[in-house]
Amino acid sequence: xxxxxxxxxxxxxxxxxxxxxxxxxxxxxxxxxxxxxxxxxxxxxxxxxxxxxxxxxxxxxxxxxxxxxxxxxxxxxxxxxxxxxxxxxxxxxxxxxxxxxxxxxxxxxxxxxxxxxxxxxxxxxxxxxxxxxxxxxxxxxxxxxxxxxxxxxxxxxxxxxxxxxxxxxxxxxxxxxxxxxxxxxxxxxxxxxxxxxxxxxxxxxxxxxxxxxxxxxxxxxxxxxxxxxxxxxxxxxxxxxxxxxxxxxxxxxxxxxxxxxxxxxxxxxxxxxxxxxxxxxxxxxxxxxxxxxxxxxxxxxxxxxxxxxxxxxxxxxxxxxxxxxxxxxxxxxxxxxxxxxxxxxxxxxxxxxxxxxxxxxxxxxxxxxxxxxxxxxxxxxxxxxxxxxxxxxxxxxxxxxxxxxxxxxxxxxxxxxxxxxxxxxxxxxxxxxxxxxxxxxxxxxxxxxxxxxxxxxxxxxxxxxxxxxxxxxxxxxxxxxxxxxxxxxx
Amino acid sequence: xxxxxxxxxxxxxxxxxxxxxxxxxxxxxxxxxxxxxxxxxxxxxxxxxxxxxxxxxxxxxxxxxxxxxxxxxxxxxxxxxxxxxxxxxxxxxxxxxxxxxxxxxxxxxxxxxxxxxxxxxxxxxxxxxxxxxxxxxxxxxxxxxxxxxxxxxxxxxxxxxxxxxxxxxxxxxxxxxxxxxxxxxxxxxxxxxxxxxxxxxxxxxxxxxxxxxxxxxxxxxxxxxxxxxx
Numbered sequence: 001x002x003x004x005x006x007x008x009x010x011x012x013x014x015x016x017x018x019x020x021x022x023x024x025x026x027x028x029x030x031x032x033x034x035x036x037x038x039x040x041x042x043x044x045x046x047x048x049x050x051x052x053x054x055x056x057x058x059x060x061x062x063x064x065x066x067x068x069x070x071x072x073x074x075x076x077x078x079x080x081x082x083x084x085x086x087x088x089x090x091x092x093x094x095x096x097x098x099x100x101x102x103x104x105x106x107x108x109x110x111x112x113x114x115x116x117x118x119x120x121x122x123x124x125x126x127x128x129x130x131x132x133x134x135x136x137x138x139x140x141x142x143x144x145x146x147x148x149x150x151x152x153x154x155x156x157x158x159x160x161x162x163x164x165x166x167x168x169x170x171x172x173x174x175x176x177x178x179x180x181x182x183x184x185x186x187x188x189x190x191x192x193x194x195x196x197x198x199x200x201x202x203x204x205x206x207x208x209x210x211x212x213x214x215x216x217x218x219x220x221x222x223x224x225x226x227x228x229x230x231x232x233x234x235x236x237x238x239x240x241x242x243x244x245x246x247x248x249x250x251x252x253x254x255x256x257x258x259x260x261x262x263x264x265x266x267x268x269x270x271x272x273x274x275x276x277x278x279x280x281x282x283x284x285x286x287x288x289x290x291x292x293x294x295x296x297x298x299x300x301x302x303x304x305x306x307x308x309x310x311x312x313x314x315x316x317x318x319x320x321x322x323x324x325x326x327x328x329x330x331x332x333x334x335x336x337x338x339x340x341x342x343x344x345x346x347x348x349x350x351x352x353x354x355x356x357x358x359x360x361x362x363x364x365x366x367x368x369x370x371x372x373x374x375x376x377x378x379x380x381x382x383x384x385x386x387x388x389x390x391x392x393x394x395x396x397x398x399x400x401x402x403x404x405x406x407x408x409x410x411x412x413x414x415x416x417x418x419x420x421x422x423x424x425x426x427x428x429x430x431x432x433x434x435x436x437x438x439x440x441x442x443x444x445x446x447x448x449x450x451x452x453x454x455x456x457x458x459x460x461x462x463x464x465x466x467x468x469x470x471x472x473x474x475x476x477x478x479x480x481x482x483x484x485x486x487x488x489x490x
Numbered sequence: 491x492x493x494x495x496x497x498x499x500x501x502x503x504x505x506x507x508x509x510x511x512x513x514x515x516x517x518x519x520x521x522x523x524x525x526x527x528x529x530x531x532x533x534x535x536x537x538x539x540x541x542x543x544x545x546x547x548x549x550x551x552x553x554x555x556x557x558x559x560x561x562x563x564x565x566x567x568x569x570x571x572x573x574x575x576x577x578x579x580x581x582x583x584x585x586x587x588x589x590x591x592x593x594x595x596x597x598x599x600x601x602x603x604x605x606x607x608x609x610x611x612x613x614x615x616x617x618x619x620x621x622x623x624x625x626x627x628x629x630x631x632x633x634x635x636x637x638x639x640x641x642x643x644x645x646x647x648x649x650x651x652x653x654x655x656x657x658x659x660x661x662x663x664x665x666x667x668x669x670x671x672x673x674x675x676x677x678x679x680x681x682x683x684x685x686x687x688x689x690x691x692x693x694x695x696x697x698x699x700x701x702x703x704x705x706x707x708x709x710x711x712x713x714x715x716x717x718x719x720x
Contacts, residue, residue, distance in 0.1 A: 266571060270593035271503040277595035278511045298595065305593050325576055325710060327665070330685040336700050337707035353700055357689065361682055367575050370709035 028070035032078035035062040040085040047090060052104070055090045056111045059083070060118070067119035068126075075119035083112040138220045141169055142227060149231035158235060162228050169220060170210030178202035178232070190218065192225045196233050204228070255315040262312040266305065273301040310439045313371060314423060317446035324365040324450060331359060331394055331403060334366060338373040346377075348387050355394035355403075360473040362401050364451055369471075372447045375440040376405040376467055383427075384409030384464070400453070400470040408464040417457040421445040444469070493538035493607065494518040498528040498554060499569060500547050504592075508541065511596045512603075525549040529557055536562045539607055541599075542586070543569045544577050552581060559585040565606035575710040579664055582711070588661040589711075605660030605717055623659045624704065624718040626695070628652065637695055647672060648691050651684075652715075655705070660717030662708050688713060 039062035043055040059082045067075035087097055091104045099105045145165045152158040159178055166174040177183065183191045183203045190211050194201045204225055214220050276297035286294070316322050332355040339351060380390050388408040395402055412420060412427055419425050424438040448455040448469045455469040495517045499505045502523070509519045520537055522528035525546045532554075540558065544551035555566060568581045568589035578589045587606040590599050621628045627636040633649050635642050644652065654671045655663055669678045677683065688707075692699040706714045 266592065267501055268503065270571075271501065271507050273593040274504070274511070274596055274599070275507045277597065278507060278514070281596050282514060301593065327710075328682040328685070330689065332700075333685060333688070333707050334709060336702060337709060340701055340703070340706070343701070361685060365710065367710035 025071065025074060028066070028074035029077060032066050032070070032074050033081065035066055035078060036082045036085050038062065039082065040089050043086070044089050047094075052090065052107055056086065056107060059086045059090075060111060060115055063115040064118050064122070067122040071126075072119065072123050075123065076116065079112065079115035079119055082115065083108060086111060134214065134216055138214070138216060138223070141165070141220065142223050145224060146227050146231070149227060150234070152231070152235065155232070155235060158228075158231055162224075162231070166204060166206065166224065169214070169224065170206035171213070174204065174206040174210055176202065176204055176228070190221065192218075192221045194225045194229045194232070196229045201229055201232055252319065255319040258311055258315040259319075262308045262315075265308050266312075269301050269305055269308070273298055273305065276301065307437055307439075310375075310437060310443060314439045314443050314446065317443060317450060318423070322368075322450065325367070326363045326365055328361045329364050329366050329369065330361050331355060331369075331401060332357065334369055335373060335392055335394070335403075338370060338377060342374070342377055342381075345381055346390075349381070350389040352389060352391045355392070356396075359394050360396055360401055362471045362473055364471060368447045368450065372444050372469070373405075375444050379440055379467075380405060380407040380409070380465075383407075396473065397470065399473060401473045402468060402470040404466055404468045406460060406464060406466045408460075408462070411459050411463050411465050412457055414459065417459075420457065421455075492516060492518050494520055494535075495603070496520045496522065496528070496531060496537040496540045498522045498525075498540065498546070498551065499543040500524065500545070501543075504543075508599070511599060515600060523547075525551075525554055528554050532558055532562075536564055538564065539603060539610075540564060540566045541569055541603070542566055542581075544574060544581065545571075552577070552584060555581060555584055555586055563610065565610040567602050567606050579666070579711055582662065582664045583666050587658075601660070608717075609658045609661055621656050621659075623656055623715060626652075626656070626704070628656050635695075642694050644691075644694065647687055648694070651687055651691060652695075655713060655715040659715045662712050662714045664712040666712075668712065684713075 036059075039059050043050075043058045046058075047055060063075065063079040063082050066078040070078075084097070087099065087108050088095065091099055091108060092101070099108065145162070148161050148165065149158055152161060155178065159176060163174075163176045166176055178194070179202060180200055183189075183205055186205075188207055188209075189205050190208055192204045192206075194203055204221065206221060211218050211221055276294055280291070280294045280298060332353075335353060335355060339346065339353070377390070384390075384407045390408075391404075391406040393404045393406070416427050420427050421441050421444075422438075423442045425442075426438040444467075445455050448471070451471050453469055453471040455467065458466040458468060460466050495512055497505055497508050497512070497519060499508065499521075500523050505521055505523070509521065512519050520531060522531050523546075525548045528542075528546075536558075542551045542554060546554070551568065555568075558564065558566065565587045566585070568578060568586045569592060570578050570581075570589055571592045578591075581589065587609065588602050590602050619630070621630070625638045627639075629635075630653060633646070635644055635649065635652060650672045651668065654668055665681050665684055666678045668684055669680060672687075673680070673683060688705060689699070692702055692705050695704055696702050704716055706716055708714055
């Protein structure tokens, strides 16, 4: 991207451009002079048969013709020399500049004035035409640039195409830079920054001649920079959207796969477990080791079923494919239900439940809240020393019902309390083979969030963990509103 | 007479396991792997009970349920997977008697089946016949309830609630069913009444209301009055 040309050549190129303009003008003067010679000759030749006004028209015609092609200097030169020739050759006395007749003075002045006026008007028309052509060219160039840049797929391609366009517009020395950084200072160059909302993206450097050539005071340069900035922004947005789309697709595929696999694994597992339990309860005589093996089959398939169920729930909840089946539920009812189901494993634990009977009911999906409670209690069982107590507290807040499950285990370090909710994340203390999968709390959080609630983990001053979740409360306990006692219809 | 049980289940290994479990108990086992097979079997002869998987290759088990209920009150136990609670409730409200969730232990399956067969008999019994379920003795005529021989005073609503569950002891009874039977058809959405009265009933009947042994909650489905042999 650096400028390979030596500075000397740059100067000659400028001179060349200036020379081209100057030589065109010189030719114009020659043409002007030549026209005057022709018009004067014609006028002189027709003089015996014509009046002064006719000869004046012939001279005027020459000046007007020249003014349609050349600039103000050539036109003025032609008009003035034409007027002088008219005076010298046509106004009596012929072959003299003197004008004794005042009417002829008027004719001469009139002719000069009209010629100059026409030249001036023609000049305006020419300039407007040039401006219109430049503007059209500029529009076309910008359209072409935008169109070209809108089809690029990468920043590299954008750079190559934009650079190509810039060189076409501003000369071979135009250069594009799409990295942040200061452009080199050079008096022969004009620099245009490429910015997006004040945020610099790069710059364009073109020679001052390149800008001058366009004759638009740098408008095209500024507009080109804008188009490049737009294209860059579009490219970045497209990239981000594509990346997000790919990430969503990957996540969806993963969830679909996990869901399908875990569903398909459950079916054979169910047969294994029922078959194992059949053998275990059959009347056939079993020795102790056989019994133990059969029990292992049943217990392990139960455990595996639990893991698969968790995996299935986590993926379903995360993909948002779960429709809540909400009903007004009493939380204590659900808590006691879970406790009685886990009673076997909780037999060596002291479980202290403190949930007031007048706790407002909550509108929840009972199956999901049940799973939430099971997961929290299983965590408490798994990560705390056997025999240590577990407390479950429930209380009402202004617009929520809160439940806390507290244990006396080693606790979760403050730094990990947010991360343990992530899928497959396992706490430092949980790394050993404890049968956990790192999904329990993920499900808990997904369940609570599906109910527009909150779940957080706190430490306890005496050691241990306190998991607190709140669910938006529904109507107050409607005992008073219940229909009065009725005769049974059953 | 040896009861014939129709097992409608598309998974051959599961069917084999159920066949062996039921055969071991002396039941006759009929099998069907598809909805079509099941309906043609029922058209020929109605069994004493049906075990019905909800997911069949050629249709839903619910359709089989409807066909059966059009002609017979034979007890039907649904076999379903976890996460299909909605379908379970739908099946129970469409006339299924109970359900087991895969994976289940053999003992659980047999208990559900026995409860279904028994409560089918209970429904056939006169309404005012005395019922005994574990420590409970219910006298519908006097509307009195005895717990381990001692009378427990119940309000009329509490009594109705207990009576509906007792007539289907050992089986899950959906919220909808309880509300319809006790409060009437226009209250089937008002589960909060059920929660309140269930709590009162537990306070009067359970030794420890915080650890219910008789009135068991089945989350998202309903309640079950535990029968001693279930």
